[in-house]
Amino acid sequence: MVERYSREQMAKKWSVQAKYDTWLEVELAAVKAWNKLGFITDADCEKICKNAKFDVMRIDEIEKTTKHDVIAFLTSVSESLGEESRFVHYGMTSSDCIDTAAALQIKGSLELIIEDVQNLLSAVKSRAMEHKNTLMVGRSHGIHGEPITFGLVLAIWYDEIKRALKLITDAKEVASYGKLSGAMGNLAHAPMEFEELTCELLRLRPAPASNQVIQRDRYAHVISAIAILAATCEKIAIAIRHYQRTEVYEAEEYFSPGQKGSSAMPHKRNPVLSENITGLCRMLRSYVTPALENVALWHERDISHSSVERFILPDAFVTADFMLARLANLIQNLVVYPENMMKNLNLTGGLVFSGRVLLELPKRGISREDAYKIVQRNAMKVWADLQEGKKAIDEGGHSLFLQNLLADEELRRSLSEDEIKACFDYGYYTKNVDRIFGRVFGNDENF
Numbered sequence: 001m002v003e004r005y006s007r008e009q010m011a012k013k014w015s016v017q018a019k020y021d022t023w024l025e026v027e028l029a030a031v032k033a034w035n036k037l038g039f040i041t042d043a044d045c046e047k048i049c050k051n052a053k054f055d056v057m058r059i060d061e062i063e064k065t066t067k068h069d070v071i072a073f074l075t076s077v078s079e080s081l082g083e084e085s086r087f088v089h090y091g092m093t094s095s096d097c098i099d100t101a102a103a104l105q106i107k108g109s110l111e112l113i114i115e116d117v118q119n120l121l122s123a124v125k126s127r128a129m130e131h132k133n134t135l136m137v138g139r140s141h142g143i144h145g146e147p148i149t150f151g152l153v154l155a156i157w158y159d160e161i162k163r164a165l166k167l168i169t170d171a172k173e174v175a176s177y178g179k180l181s182g183a184m185g186n187l188a189h190a191p192m193e194f195e196e197l198t199c200e201l202l203r204l205r206p207a208p209a210s211n212q213v214i215q216r217d218r219y220a221h222v223i224s225a226i227a228i229l230a231a232t233c234e235k236i237a238i239a240i241r242h243y244q245r246t247e248v249y250e251a252e253e254y255f256s257p258g259q260k261g262s263s264a265m266p267h268k269r270n271p272v273l274s275e276n277i278t279g280l281c282r283m284l285r286s287y288v289t290p291a292l293e294n295v296a297l298w299h300e301r302d303i304s305h306s307s308v309e310r311f312i313l314p315d316a317f318v319t320a321d322f323m324l325a326r327l328a329n330l331i332q333n334l335v336v337y338p339e340n341m342m343k344n345l346n347l348t349g350g351l352v353f354s355g356r357v358l359l360e361l362p363k364r365g366i367s368r369e370d371a372y373k374i375v376q377r378n379a380m381k382v383w384a385d386l387q388e389g390k391k392a393i394d395e396g397g398h399s400l401f402l403q404n405l406l407a408d409e410e411l412r413r414s415l416s417e418d419e420i421k422a423c424f425d426y427g428y429y430t431k432n433v434d435r436i437f438g439r440v441f442g443n444d445e446n447f
Helices: 008-014 016-036 042-051 056-066 069-078 083-087 094-130 150-175 192-201 217-244 272-286 288-293 304-333 338-345 351-360 368-387 400-406 417-422 433-441
Strands: 135-140 143-149
Touching: 008 016, 008 094, 008 304, 016 042, 016 056, 016 069, 016 094, 016 192, 042 083, 056 069, 069 094, 094 150, 094 217, 094 304, 094 433, 135 150, 135 338, 143 150, 143 338, 143 351, 150 217, 150 433, 217 272, 217 288, 217 304, 272 288, 272 304, 288 304, 351 368, 351 400, 368 400, 400 417
Parallel strands: none
Antiparallel strands: 135 143
């Protein structure tokens, strides 16, 4: 974990203290399960639950000799107890404790991630409603295409994040399984009821079948869901970085009083948050490969996965939590410039309406091929005119493209002046915005 990119609420869940706290929680639940099954007396159960504790420094000291962290932990716990300590970890193997505890940590962490995603959705929805009808140019290949609204851009982000939330929620379900099936998963040393009771006490489900470990496809599922969420978040961050480019300047990150953009160039206001989010999302996606490779362990288990998980599980959750909070804040405070959006929309002298004109000609009996030739030759003239320094829009509000079309005799045989001008109506491109919003937000409260 990198402290700079950590929030306390998530970092605490993956601290050394939290790890051992969770291990102890599992061990105590196991003791309670044995008690319910009549194997441990009420008195011994009470003593263990009341007195069992550990000391992190003592665990570290013991591990120098044992070279085994679970044994060191159990030794430290036993030192806080009397003869009743013999019932701690009874019938269990190390992974019974580790993997069941990990399920608790992952489940709790995903609950925080779900809350983060919900906050992000709320921020995106609020800005989508604000800019539902804010006109801007849509781009493909980085080139101006047709008019859209900024609200539609935000609605698409919202829709994609909702799908990611569904994956995260499903991942929480997949990960919320414990196992206390013993060294080979055969439940030879403890009845099945022991595993079921322990998991019930921990608000987990028992794995239907396991070997010495919980199958790592569950962990891969979790990390993959986080990675897909991160891919969407980077998509948003990249869009904002583009909008903030000087040549575009349709939106920018909030620049707070006293903030500095460059040590050498005092004028700079850089999209540092979006760039940071981009980098963090790259890191989150990088954890997918090791998570998938952890699925294939030798036979009933080896420990090649263990060192990997000490990295990827804390880092994935801590980084995702930080990134999501940062992105939600960025969206909430994003400064949007509708005037510049409209300016850019008019930048190509009306070429954004070429598709509309193209579709009108077949209605007049013109073949699509001929229609395309008519519209394209007039569009190409606009590109040339712009290179020569002609104004995209004249004093009368007529675009270069409109002027060229009105002067095209072949076109005028099919479309009147009013019919051509009607093709330059922004309302044509925004007429279904409300219905699209109904699809995206219709099932949400306060739409």
